[in-house]
Amino acid sequence: MSASEIVNKVWNYAHVLRDDGVGYGDYVEQITYLIFLKMADEREQTGQQIKVPDDFTWNHLVKLDGDDLELQYRHTLENLGKQGGMLGTIFRKAQNKIQDPAKLERLIKMIEKEQWSTLPADVKGDIYEGLLERNAQDVKGGAGQYFTPRPLIQTMVEVMQPKPTDTVADPACGTGGFLLAAHDYMAKHATSKKEQRHLKEHALHGNDIVDSVVRLCAMNLYLHGIGGDECPISANDALAKEVGDDRVELVLANPPFGKKSSITVWRKKMAISNNSKKK
Template identity: 30%
Template sequence: MTTAQALGSLLKSARDIMRKDKGLNGDLDRLPLLTWIMFLKFLDDLEQQREQEAALAGTRFRPAIEPPYRWRDWAANPQGITGDELLAFINNDEGVRPDGTRGPGLFAYLRGLTSANGDDRRDVIATVFRGVDNRMRSGYLLRDVIDKIGAIHFTSSEELHTLGALYESMLREMRDAAGDSGEFYTPRAVVRLMVQVTDPRLGETVLDPAAGTGGFLVEAFAHLAGQVQTVADRRVLQSASLMGCEPKSLPYLLCQMNLLLHGLDAPRIDPGNALRHRLTEIGERDRVDVILTNPPFGGEEERGIQGNFPEDRQAAETALLFLQLIMRRLKRAQTSAGRPARAAVVVPNGTLFGDGVCARIKADILEQFNLHTVLRLPEGVFAPYTDIPTNVIFFDTAGPTRDVWFYEQPMPEGRRKYSKTRPVQLEEFADCIAWWGRREEGPQAWKVSGPELIRRDEAGRVVAVNLDLKNPAAKEAVDHRAPAEIVASVIEKERQVLALLDEIKALVAERVA
């Protein structure tokens, strides 16, 4: 066992070593390198455990990684290969392997793995390492990092829990380092709120079609893990509960590692673009019970992707395409828990008031689904990554929509803005969570008729659907001065403006002269 303090110190030491290497440039380089090293150590620990279990059961064990490419073959011995020899083994397409024979280099071997032996882990490993490279220039420093990671015991559930929390903190640091070039990651408090009120149940399938580094899936896994009572329950949790999509190679690697560290043995993350399939080809077998996601917004999809959607619903804006995908992928029948399939989706303010294609998509949600709640998030929740106002929409398959409830989450009293060091906290949503079950109108909550939100022209075509509604309980600023005082103030301001104009005219006249 390694204590939490020792694990934190160990990872800090590994990062300090990487800071000495001239091939790495900040946390955006260091964390991915640390991740693929931990990934290989994790796999080897898991394989050794499964090999022992197979031996006890008298069954055949098929390793995902063969000798001499296993961690124990080339990394476990601190006196093993190092320097240029280590770099060559990892980076080169072909060369001398640790056992003295010639063959593919480590990355070349891992990228070429296939699931021919029926082990899907090989496909995952190959996908991970197709998007990974080794940027460290010193094989000696790399050996030092490997030795540090070698001290972690990935078969200990206590250490995994601690390491998962440490890894989450490193992911946050990486997001901060990314600045404007990074994705707009969902604040953990918002993720937890969405999972809590959507309440996935064991036996239901949960999807995040824009998984990023796996925040929604990690929270959903923890939520479902609390419902496990039997071995059969655990089997359902591990093999038939969570799935995601993430096409970018670096987030894909980070997502895999994030889920592994939090206890999911074999994450099911599709490395392709979730929008790549024609909408009409998505059938019942592709549908799920719960969708939790913050799809990319502000981006533009290529024409080929847009062509997967109905002609009058095509848009370059990524968020609008994801909304259609989410609607298509929700099951129409009740879930195994006897509830309607449901979705919670983060959307920018522009989606609430947009017209044209955007209005038609919102009309589809209102008429085909039950859009029961729009949660209006406080300004600056995504600060400092973006100041775009955001909302969370909640809808299910119990539709069509009769009433839409709006809940405006206030900024905490005394707070003016959020920041990296002072983000939104789950405790701030306590009133919202308490309101969720009882649904009463009040200072923060109001409801409107769903059908009345849709405006059509004389031909019956959707013209507008405005969900950007202001809180009717919000008090406008009222000027309590006497009328004569207000008039005098206006006259005085007008006099000041005229005097300023006279000064400007005089200055211009002087220059002309």
């Protein structure tokens, strides 16, 4: 089954849940939680280290039905949100939005049929990007604030030409389009193992003011094979934190709109690096 076929299959079920009051954005979040747990289970079976606590693994969910399933799923989300690193970022403030146990079971069985870890990173990424794009198209209330058109992003990255040794940041990262495009461009020029490791674990940094969007971005990068034990994405207001030592070679961003902060930011001075990007 191709990436587009999987996207259509998974997205079609969103319409079923829509009748129960589950919005498209909520649906994508629930898909995020479940696919992550499924991939963690697959990787554990192949001997790869996974840090999901034993009581809250995918294996527990697939064995249950009815109210027991809904209760286990709710406890899983609550407990994983208390963890650190990538796990804590993806499940931060997670809640179950699928109240009908039968429909939750059907969704779990649909995800269970696919072997997500065996799919190439670009295919998994295409599937998830497809879901994000569908959500941006179908949700009218401000979805555009976190989904910049990918052709525009691609053009900007090609103009800036990031090097594989650069550190790239997006202070309003949304679902991670700029970071992923930068990663793909830099990966073509990363020839040494040192550069490849830097690209995977240290090259990309992003933050966003919206918790749910940070979750989507973290999962997007994770499915593309980006990130180490610590998540490169954080939930905070880029305008409300000091620059400090967190300097980068390149900033790629679509200036935020559609979201107002309750914080008033005052700056006596602003540190600006003189190491500007040159063609």
